[in-house]
Amino acid sequence: MKKVYIVLAGVFFVALATSVFAFGPGGTDMMGKCGFGIHRDGEMGPGHMGNGPKLDLSTEQLAAMKQIREKYRVDTEAMRNEFLQKKLELRKVYADPNASDAAILAKQKEVDALKQKMQAKMVQVRLEQRKIFTPEQLTKMGEAAQTFGNKKGRSKGFGSRGFGPGACGRM
Numbered sequence: 001m002k003k004v005y006i007v008l009a010g011v012f013f014v015a016l017a018t019s020v021f022a023f024g025p026g027g028t029d030m031m032g033k034c035g036f037g038i039h040r041d042g043e044m045g046p047g048h049m050g051n052g053p054k055l056d057l058s059t060e061q062l063a064a065m066k067q068i069r070e071k072y073r074v075d076t077e078a079m080r081n082e083f084l085q086k087k088l089e090l091r092k093v094y095a096d097p098n099a100s101d102a103a104i105l106a107k108q109k110e111v112d113a114l115k116q117k118m119q120a121k122m123v124q125v126r127l128e129q130r131k132i133f134t135p136e137q138l139t140k141m142g143e144a145a146q147t148f149g150n151k152k153g154r155s156k157g158f159g160s161r162g163f164g165p166g167a168c169g170r171m
Contacts, residue, residue: 055137064132072125076118082112 018084088109093099130138 051052055133055140055145057132061132065129068125068128068132072121076121079114079118079121083111083118086114 066132086107090104090111093104133141
């Protein structure tokens with residue numbers, strides 16, 4: 001019986017260690033190296049622009065970007081909370097054996113409508129951020145978008161992220 005506990009403990013340890021390595025290094029700082037978009041040091045994150053060029057943003061540009069991000073975060077906080085709540089409600093409706101197709105579709109439409117509103121807000125933020133860039137910085141971003149399409153600089157595995165659970169260990 002003692003051997004069974006030792007084997008189970010070993011299996012548990014290996015499973016835990018494997019999951020830790022799958023998540024990899026990284027923090028939860030949305031403006032750090034792991035997030036999407038423009039970071040504190042003016043480098044593009046791993047979004048649709050790939051790993052991105054160094055844009056060499058000035059101190060004023062970085063401050064303006066931070067201000068825009070903070071305003072977006074504050075403006076969308078209630079919307080994000082509502083979106084998460086609607087997604088949870090949708091899961092509950094799917095799990096309810098008595099739920100009709102119409103109820104599921106109605107809840108899905110609510111989730112989709114909120115998602116569309118959040119995406120529209122993000123487009124507005126990107127348009128505001130775009131006004132901060134110089135023509136040279138916009139050119140660098142355009143070049144990065146072109147190289148993304150032909151997969152230059154991508155690593156092995158699934159796309160540029162490999163097999164882990166998302167950028168920097170976040171889902």
